[in-house]
Amino acid sequence: MQGDLVAALGQPLHALGMMKAVPALDEEGAAQVQLVQQSEQSRVADSKPGSIASGVLAMPSAISRARPMLSNVRQSVPAEVIAGSLTLRMLWTVAAASLIAGLLIGLTGIGGVLLVPVLTQIARVPLDRAIAASLLGLLFAGIYAAFVHLRRARLECRPVAVLCLAATTGALVGAVTLDRLPATAVRLFVALLALGSGLHALASKHPPGGNIPSSSKLGMLGLAAGYGSAISGTGGPVILIPLLLALRTPVAPAIALGLAAQLPIALTATVVYAIEGRIDLPLGATLGALLIAGTFAGALLSRRLSGRGLTVAVALTLIAVGLWYGYATLVSRA
Template sequence: MTPVDMLLSIAIALVSGIFIGCIGIGGVLIVPALIYLTHIGIYTAIAAAICGYIFTGLVGTLMFMRNGTLDWARARVLCAGAMPAAIIGSLTVKATSPIILQGAIAILTVSSGVQALIGRPAHVGEPTRFDMSNRKGVLIGVFTGFLSALTGTGGPVVLIPILLALRAPVLTSIGLAQAIQLPIALPATVANAAAGTLDPLLGGVLGLGLAAGTWCGAWLAHKLNQAVLRRLVALVLLGTGGLMLFKLVLAASQISL
């Protein structure tokens, strides 16, 4: 990794962390940004991003624990499904075509952009009926853990839309999404290290940048207009995902010629 790649990686992590702190969306940007702005390969980018989520998961979980707003009962159920699935997902990465991985990441990025652009921000105090059985929780955890480890996008971008669709309170959803990062990131990082795809230096740099950016983003969230921030992040996500899809379609058309 060149010094320029290192500086760009720090900048990418900081920006992603700020977005995460402001509106809860941002981790999905890391892998595509690393792929297109640096000389880092997709397998290394995914492994390093997953490693970086250890830092954000730890910080986020501790914050919700300190505030007493973490639903431990549901967190344990989700984590029970996520942990083994994350190991399988990380081991599947090397056996998956880079084209398929980039396509999955692009679709997730665009979906996150659409959600940020047109999704109705729910209120923290909004009354909801949230009913998630243990069986459903384990299945959701399995899906979240596998897809997150496979694409390097992190647990929140997969889990939060599912929980909100089940009418979970926003604060509960965010807290559970923070808690699920650790059981996904820790075993997946061990598996990636064993597979030889993890760059510990890059993972550490991303983790520190994400943690610092998330802290700054949380501060900015209380100073800036949330509607403007959501639209800005939505445009960035849509542009990034759209560019990835365009390049994939272009590459596929050239191969078929």
């Protein structure tokens, strides 16, 4: 009892120079007093300026004491501040991805599949908002790209109208039957279709030089593209362009038809998202402006390429999309 009292009071008494006033102690109490004195002297010596050992030895305990304080500070920061900081840091990445996607759309008709992964994984945008904003931006870019490529391909209005109507019908049917189909198998099929078509086009020594399919064939292709787009989450060109190339459709009309089929699908989905209030207008408008800028550059580049050069560009894009889409599907399945 007496030893505990001395251990508790020894340090302040020593600091005041009053340790001699403590009554005589037994051997155990004296030993404890000596231990307290040595500890106090060591602490005072180590706390002098220039004591490197004291600083090094004090770091672990200082860090452990600081962790709760840092945790409290982090918890006190509003989520909006953290989200805004993240958006600012990732702004250039999102802008670059949007420009690249627009460039690919203007050049090959394919590229919109890049947007949603970038928005969700890098900018941390919720999935539904990312899809809605991407569709709005792709709608603007698709209108411009379709106009440029349709004018270049000089297609008649009737087959284009049949294709768009069929694609819209297929997309609606796919949306209704979405939960009844194995989505993973469908996505893997789309990945293999894009990959196989790209490899075939790349290995071919001559660009496709056949005729444009008839309106009835375009109607069936539009149904397949719209349906596959709805149940797989891909854009219409990713499905339609490989099918058209497999039928030996010239690459320029294939791009134009793929972009034309995408418009009613994107428009329908955008209207639905707008009614549900899921569209982030500032984000969608920003994406649209960046996509249009990239699409403009891609369209200019496509005019400078020969038929073979354009075929190679489309083939490489299809191969990249097929590999990426297949990998993403398998990873999400695991």
